[in-house]
Amino acid sequence: MQPIAGALRGGDDSCRWASDRACDEPGIGTGVCADGTDTTDCAPVAWLRHRDNSCITAFDGVCNEPSSAEFQGDGRCEALTDTADCMGRLRPAEAMDHFFGRDDRYLVDTTVLPFRAVGLLTLADGGGCTGTLVGRRTVLTAAHCVLDEEGHLALPQIFEAGLQQGRRQGKARVVAATFPPDYLKSEGEEGFDWALVTIDRDLGVVLGALPVHVLTAEEIAQVRRTGLVVDQAGYSWDTGENLSGHRACRVTMVRPDHSILHECDTTRGDSGSPLLLQTDAGWAIIAVESQFFDPETKGGAFAGGTLAVDSRAFAQAVADALAAEGAAEEGAE
16 A cells, blocks of 8 residues: 555655655655655655654554554554554655565564664764674674764764663663774775774673674575575664564675675664574674665665675674673683
């Protein structure tokens, strides 16, 4: 169900990017235009305006919004908060959320591993990214989550592990962050968008930390054949403080610059989120989410896939961080 009747009411095309065949309004497009100023371009996705999936029972197949002229709901959640269940999961290609035509996400159980190790990073500007415990006090995320628009270090404020429906498995303050210096000067190489954040509590001991796995030659060959099946989980902008995920999505390309392309359903807020592979030893991180479009080019090279930085880029840095944690623990004894 994707109604667009009345989509042109109350708006105009005053944005400088109007009439370029790409929706540039916030929430439903690139966000480089103000709400209601790119009306014609945004008409195909206007029915998604001001909608989200922040209902605590989102993605369960039951519409929990109050009934309307468009659907029957049971009223357990507020209006506009159960989009996938009430309006359907199909998504038009014009939508800037990268759902590849269909939103296949679900709400994740954060009381169990690997998902209780995944947490919400509250950024210095109040925004959010996703991070994952990989050590006692070490969290893996994306480099752009620890920098401001000028490229200066801007420490996230808080890491909340396993946050779901207002409850968290653990909370810690961020005290430091490191990222590859080449991230700021890279041109055309995408494998530098990763960072390690240090927190002030041993959440990795309490909740468990996830190992990093570097793709083997056979796994890379599988990517080239039919794709490598992975899971993803992150704090999407439209799910409130609830962790959403995508089961059994595919890595579709391994690039020489230590980045990969995948088809997991992600959007803003999922930056830094883990791509997880079930190995013989259990769940492990093979990549962290980076980006899915360039707002200046509105599509760019990755319009057909989502970019992530794979573990070839950061495995050694994680190993070094864990060694430093071990040395610090021994010194404290």
